[in-house]
Amino acid sequence: MENGTMRDFSINAADNVKLMQQKLRMDYNFDILYRTVDIGGKMAGFFFVDGFLQEDLMHKLMQFFMGLKENDVKDVYTFLKVGMPYAEVEKIDDAGKAVTAILSGITCVFIDGFDVGIAIDGRTYPARSVDEPWKDRVMRGSRDGFVETLVFNVALVRRRIRDPLFSAEILGVGERSRSDIVLCYIEDKVDKRFVKQLKKRIESIKVESLTMNVQSLAECLLEKSWINPFPKFKYSERPDTAAAAVLDGNVVVFVDNSPAAMILPTSVFDVLEEADDFYFPPVVGTYLRWSRFIVTIATVLLTPFWLLLINNPSWIPEWLDFIKISANVEVPVLLQLLLLEFCIDGLRLAAVNTPTIMSTPLSIVAGIVVGEYAVSSGWFCPEAMLYMAVVTVATYSQASFEMGYALKFVRIVTLILTAFFDLWGFAAGIVIWILMLAFNNTISGKSYLYPLVPFRWKRLKRKLFRLRLPHENG
Structure with missing residues (x-):
């Protein structure tokens, strides 16, 4: 008990290990691995997925853990302060969250005497190189492109926007797939009401999985607006296009396992716009x-x-x-x-x-x-x-x-x-x-012909003519 809240884990590591083995159905999953290690005289059980683990990192951590003394693991706070040399670590007291973390590639450790699990984010995913996408090629400009790994995609955008107001919020969708979704935007440029509305829609989605990634998410966001064939969203596999959209006050949405970013809100002028327009005078x-x-x-x-x-x-x-x-x-x-x-x-x-x-x-x-x-x-x-x-x-x-x-x-x-x-x-x-x-419906509620309808000459001028980018003028 802590603050009146019942924990899923006990202080007995053996019980916690047995609970996780049942929830992970390890008898039916050859790639979910478990290993017992002695840390400071206490039994510790490690759970991880083969193929998602950085083996070199884990070998070094194991060597460090085996050298710890009993005082280094007398309680969870001392262990995290003295006995954990790795930065990306958090405590987990919910068995469901622990299962999701392990299946996402995070290593979870259960140590005797601790009534929480320790999640070590030392995962790695199979990924291809960030080559230029074959569809969004440009005559001049950067030659990198998004891949199927979410962290890499966000990093490619953050590399171009070194602003502390740049936000990358993560959400989860899918009762079975539990797919990660990230919303990227700049705090002082984005329409905050639209971000709040978008997050509410995403959190209210009730599906088993996003089978087709961004397309599945798009259909969940606009369930009744698919008779009109004109695209409600703009997709891009170019980090420079996504970064420019974020700097222009838009929201860029990434879905794990998809190399395409979804740019919101979208008008017909946004769909017709391309990166080549800005790589030339x-x-x-x-x-x-x-x-x-x-x-x-x-x-x-x-x-x-x-x-x-x-x-x-x-x-x-x-x-x-x-x-x-x-x-x-x-x-x-x-x-x-x-x-x-x-x-x-x-x-x-x-x-x-x-x-x-x-x-x-x-x-x-x-x-x-x-x-x-x-x-x-x-x-x-x-x-x-x-x-x-x-x-x-x-x-x-x-x-x-x-x-x-x-x-x-x-x-x-x-x-x-x-x-x-x-x-x-x-x-x-x-x-x-x-x-x-x-009459094309958009998720933001704005006209699909914006800034022509309603008429906004300052914005329309930038859509019709190649002028200096808004963020170049501050």
């Missing part, structure tokens, strides 16, 4: 940004607008005669464009699942055989193939997969409406696109 950065905006709009409107003109050849001026279909059309143009939309996705999925050594020859086969014979057989006309190829390449002008598929869905809807309702259908497609952007 303002004029070049502004050009790159506007190029991306224009290309993004073109990916939605190019094929519907071409279909509109093809259906109304009298609208085509002489200088645009070359866009007309030159060959006989065996398959309706709308059906051609829809088939190409699905075929391109099929080729993309095939490329993802193709072994690297075979990707180049298969790409050549797909380009020559499929492309050439699809036209010669009469399935597709060359013009439809050309414009869909332009749209496909243009889709990769921005890094967000989610945004690319959202634009694809809008394009398909606009194509169908244009084919059936002509000019009115084309206009309706654009209106639907704008309404989907305007």
Whole structure:
């Protein structure tokens, strides 16, 4: 008993060891190891997970413990002050917390005469190197990237922000997985009400596990807002992007086992923004940004607008005669464009699942055989193939997969409406696109078009033009 609170552990180390062996089901887990050591004449039981342990560190600690005298371990306070040379140590008096700590890779020690366990955080996780992510590459800038280890990811951001007001709060989600989630923000820049709201939502999540890491967390945070395809969150695997977001007053969320950081709150301008915009002078950065905006709009409107003109050849001026279909059309143009939309996705999925050594020859086969014979057989006309190829390449002008598929869905809807309702259908497609952007629900409650709606010129100017970063001006 301490302050009227019943402890899970007794002063008998043997009882504590037996309790932990039962809770950890050690008879069914070969990788959970247990070892007994004599420390200052007292029995001590160590629990740890094989593969999560820094063996060199633990060997040195064992040597130190075996050299302790009886007075060094007369009570837990003396032991922590005199007999524990390691810094990352804490007391645990709850068996459930001890089980979670051990399964997380922390070594727990139970010493005879102590009614608490001693948690030694000397863990290490299997991790790959912090190489540049293959999707968020830049022409200039740092070449490191997030990995699946939470501590490494937070360290990559903290390395860039040496501010005592930088906070990294850790939370746990998942009744079985007990996944670690970290919220990173700067105390005097972030919206504190939003942080409080976000923490409350995360703590109220009741699921067994975050099976798909950040995606599972995203779906738990916005349970009823998934009809609209436009992304509610911005994801990045770049530490510099995450650090810039934190310095701009945003919250960056990390989920253990995921190399992607979630940036909140998010507007459409945030999703379209990329690191390359800031690694070049303002004029070049502004050009790159506007190029991306224009290309993004073109990916939605190019094929519907071409279909509109093809259906109304009298609208085509002489200088645009070359866009007309030159060959006989065996398959309706709308059906051609829809088939190409699905075929391109099929080729993309095939490329993802193709072994690297075979990707180049298969790409050549797909380009020559499929492309050439699809036209010669009469399935597709060359013009439809050309414009869909332009749209496909243009889709990769921005890094967000989610945004690319959202634009694809809008394009398909606009194509169908244009084919059936002509000019009115084309206009309706654009209106639907704008309404989907305007009414997209975000976790912060702000408009998805912020700072355009509500209008904030100072903020909007920074989204449209590459100016000096806000944190460069203090």
